[in-house]
Each structure stands twice: as C-alpha cells, then as structure tokens.
Amino acid sequence: MKVLIKSGRVIDPANSIDEKLDILILDGKIAELAPNLDAGDTEVINAAGLLVTPGLIDMHVHLRDPGLEYKEDIITGTRAAAAGGVTSVACMPNTSPVNDNLAITQYIINKAKEQGSANVYPIGCITKGLKGEILSEMGTLKEGGCVAFSDDGLPVKDGEMMRRALEYASTFDAPIISHAEDLSLVAGGCMNEGPVSTELGLKGIPWVAEDATTARDIMLAELTGAKLHIAHVSTKGSVELVRQAKGRGVRLTCEAAPHHFILTDEAVRGYNTNAKMNPPLRSAADVAAVRAGLSNGTIDAIATDHAPHHYDEKNVEFAIAMNGVVGLETLLPLTLRLVGEKILSLSQAIALITCRPAGILGIDRGTLSVGAVADITLINPNKEWLVEPDKLLSKSKNTAFAGQLMRGCAMKTLLAGKEVYSKS
C-alpha cells in the first residue's frame, strides 16, 4: 500500500527538517522524503497549505479503561486523541483495577491494538495498588509493554520508597514519573492558595505542596542516578528547581500541561468545576514561569493530563468536584498558541509534542525519518474553531476551554499510514 503526502510544509524537529517536501508511505512506513515526488499510481493526499508533522504524542493521559468506562474507554479516548492529531498516548495506571500487573497491561495493549485509533503505551504503577507500600513488578511490566512507572494522582509519600523505586526502575532503564505533591501540605485544599481562594472562601493549596516534593524527588534522582520525569509542573518554584538540577547534570525531564500555561486560578471564579484540577491552576507568575520554562528548554514536553470525568462528578459543589479536565482535543491549538505569542518557534512547539516525549518514554515514534512508522498529522495552523463540549469525541466533556476560540487543528491523522481521523 502506497500513499503520497504532497506539497505540505514538513516539520520534523528530530531531523531538523522544516521545508516543503513530499512524503511517500509504503506499507505503513515512511519510504521517502523529497521535493516533488512523482505520484504515479499512488493515492495522493494533498497537503498544500498544511503542516505535516510526526503524529503527536501525549505522554500523560487517563484512558479510564478498565473499570471506569463511564468516564472514558480505550476506544473513545484514542478517538479523541486522533481527532486532536495525537497518534500515541501513554496512559496512567490509576484505572480500576490499577495497572500493577501483567494482565491489566496486556488488556490495555490488546484492546488498543484491536479497537484503538492511536498507539497506547501503558504506564505501570510504581507501587502495588498505588498504595505506596510495595514495589510493583516493574521488570515484568516493562517486558509486557509498560514504558514508565508512576503512581500518578497520588504521590509516593515515603522518601525511602521513592528512592528504592527510582533505583529499581533504573535496573530496567525505565523512567519514574513523579506526581510531586506533599499531601500534608495540600491539607484538603481544592484550588491554588492565593487572593482568589481567599475571596471565594475555598481552601487553598500552597505552591510549596508541589515544590517540596519536586525538590525531594530531584535530590533522590541525583542520589540514585535514575531517570526521573516530573509530571505536570505548575509552579514557578518547581520550574526553577528543575532548571537548577539540569544545570548540575541530574538525569531529569519534566512536562507541563496546556491548562497550566494558558489559564490562571482566576478561571475558578464562579466556582467553575471545570477549572478544578490537580495540580491546581496557579497564579499569573507561575504561568509566566511555565511558559519561560517551555521556551528555554527547562520543560521537555507538553502533556495534557487528559482526565475525563462524568458530568455528575463535576456538576456538584466545587469542594467535592473531581479533579481534572479533558485535553487531547485541545493540545494542538493551545501549543500553537505559544507559537503565535512568540514564546516557542514552530519547530520547538512540535518537538515538545512529538520527538521529545518519545525520547523520554523511549518509544520509536515522533519522527518522520525514513523507515519510521508513518504516524503523521496534517495540521491547518490557522483554522479557527470553537470548543463546544458536546462535540468533543471524548466520552467526558469536562474541558476547561468551553466556548473558547481555538486556532489550529488536525485535518488528517495517519496511524502507520492509515487514516484514523479526517476533519469533515
């Protein structure tokens, strides 16, 4: 099977490519990149006026499958991914039951292969049952297809446990993804602590709840030499801690979520439960720091922390609403917004959602090198569209951007050369 993508502006940061090229796909792999390839009898996709990039990668997604299918499942979650131009997702293990054993890992991988519209890379639990007490069988899980380990949603409270987890994971060269949060400092808070929480009378979560654990985990990575990835960095202090640690040569990466570089805690006003997530939306100074961190390379990836929740779980008093927002379908335009605002170059932006997360997870995706699997996204960077929750493909509609105008969208998404999404 042959497909030719013609006349697009090809952006492949891994190979420093940004030029008008044609791409020939043969049997699901990239066979050739060159200007003006001859179409012959191949099927042609006209990409004139579009960006052609590696399929996007979102390394922080909750697919909720198995067990929480009323929020999302592997089929709907990967459909939402494809619609957002995302061809690979790494899914967090806090399903029901949790992904701390081979059976669940294989269930996820098989269901995704058979019925999914994107590649799904499971992330296994650091500790059995996410309880923070006993290490999960990371070796077995890695063999079974897990690409990293995390107790996301819950921090590993015990310092000794986190140290051993980093050491043990490094035996198998797997990164540990830290949800950095000191729950004793969160102390029941439900939004960022600051003037807005004071005004709304909602219990605040201080920045130190994130930074204290970020600092601990960085030092543990320094001690152990293991690979640490910090999830959803949201504070000025954490960005700074990561920057300093990288300067000392600590093996460390981190990610930021679009809501943390677009929105501040002002979005909570009106007790908007779709502005409730963990870590919470922070202050304008934090947003500026996250943006600067993306711009200067301190932050290695943009990941959505796509966290679908049912309407009923959000349609309640703010303090008891679930944490999290969906993000797969708004990842691309919100990332491109930073290009529009001259914070990132286009190639930097694409790298943050393709080759850089691929490098962190050690997966052979995120580039358009000849021989690579043809996961490709065709992007119209200028197309404007309105976020209408009901039209999202995700099973849950808890977006923080309802009613907002987006600029940029996936026009076509190819998974191993096969179309999994096409904008109508």
Add this chain to the structure above:
Amino acid sequence: MTFNPKHILGIKELTAEELIFILDTAESFKEINSREIKKVPTLRGKTIINLFFEASTRTRTSFEIAGKRLSADTVNIAAAASSVVKGETLEDTAKNIAAMHPDIIVMRHGASGACNYLAERLNCSVVNAGDGTHEHPSQALLDAFTIRQHKGRIDGLTVAIVGDITHSRVVRSNIYCLVKLGAKVRIAGPRTMLPPGLELLGCELCSNIEDAVRDADCVMMLRIQRERQGATLIPSVREYARFFGLNEERLKLAKPDAIVLHPGPMNRGVEISSAVADGPQNVILDQVENGVAVRMALLYLVAGGEKLQAD
C-alpha cells in the same frame, strides 16, 4: 431608586447605593417588630423555604420570623443529614424542593459557592444564609445596620475585626460591606488564621489585636471554633484568649464610645470576656434584633419590593 434583585448571594456583587437602600428598607421594617401585632400582609401567598444544611439557631430563626412577620408561608428544612446521606446531590435536593414552587429559598450550606450553584440551576430566588467560608450577606448587613444605628454613620469609621479570618464567611461579607460604605477595616488574628491576599479586599492587616483595636469605633470579635484548638491553627483556647481575646483592658485602647459586636454564638472567656460581652459597650443583642428587620428587607426586595403593592 428601586432595587429588586433576583437573588442575594453575596455583598461583593452589591453597590454602596444598593447596600444603603437595603439598610433604609430595613429601617422601615424595624418598627413592625415592636408593635403589639407584629405582622404585615406584604408577602401573603408567598412561600419561603429555609433550607439549612448546617446547624443554625440564630440565622434560621431570624429568617423564619422575618418571613412570618411579612405573612409569607415559611417552611424549615434541616437537610443536614437526611437526603445527603442517602446520596442525593445538592442539585436534586434543590430541584425537588423547587418543584413545590417556593418563591424564595433561603439556604445555608457548608460548601463555598453552594448558593451560586443553586441560583444557576433554579428559577426561584435564592438568599444566601451562609455558604462555606465564602459569604454571609445578611449578617454583614445587620452588622452595618447596627453600627449605623449607634454611630449614625458608617463612612469614616474604623472597624476592627479579630479572630479566625480564614474560616469566616462573616468577615468576607463584612469587609465588602464596610469598605463599600466608607469605613476603614482593620483585621487581626493569629497568622494561622489569616488567608493570603486579604488586603486586596480593601482592609488593613494588623499583627496584633492591640494595633487593630487602638482608636477603633467598632470592635467585632469572631467566634473561635473550639474544635480548632490543638490542631494546627492554635495550640489552645487558653493561649488564644491570652493573645487575641477582647477583655476590658484591651477595649480601653479603642475610642471611649466604641461599640463591641459579635455575630454569635459567643465563647465567653475565649474571644470575648464576660465583662465585655455584658458591658455597656456591647451591642450584641441589638445585632440579633436588627437581624430580623434586615432579613425582612431582603425577603421583601427579593420578592419584588414596591411592585408587590402595585400588584
């Protein structure tokens, strides 16, 4: 002016003019409360439901009496445990009540924003009788009413508020109200009970009770919830009383004619000594008395105000 708000959710949304209008309206209702026949037909045929998810004696009784003296039919629901324990959501509870066509729901709820939540989802009027640590508008209005009664004005006065500021809905509403009406508001409490950014609401933070009370016209003491002692906020009520309690000696720092307010219920010997609570400067029972008139005014205005007579 005329002012007929659909809801009363907080003081923050109201202008100084509207606040004064409410106080003036309350003034005209105050007299009814000392008549022999304490009832006017103003809200005849209207149904008011007092939906209380938290225990309350003063506020609930005050709203109930206010409704009854205006001839409304009032129903009290102590929702604290019943339907919530059965797993019913706030929206469902409220919609079931709304289906019986009340004109006004007066609600107290433990979650900040719960009244806003209700107002967005129901057709009837919602009056906030205290939501979480957000607002308690009728309390701030009765405080302002009482201050005006004793001082003849609010503009230009200095009001000290002392206590657990973080967990007080009374404080937030009072700061908005008093600042809008031209008073200078000073806040004091242990650092564990002062939330960040409070000064952005227009008040002044003091590091001790003495600085707050010095030359003040009004001193408002907040209840210290005893269950907070021994936790992370204060070590003991004994120590609290020593450093932040209002006693006769500290009260001497205020202006000689200063008045002392307390939203109740009081912890005698903790935030306020009995000598002060019962002393000549206290106006605490005036606050309670005025609460009825203020709540009558709120119910009247929310129900339609002058338009009621026109109908």
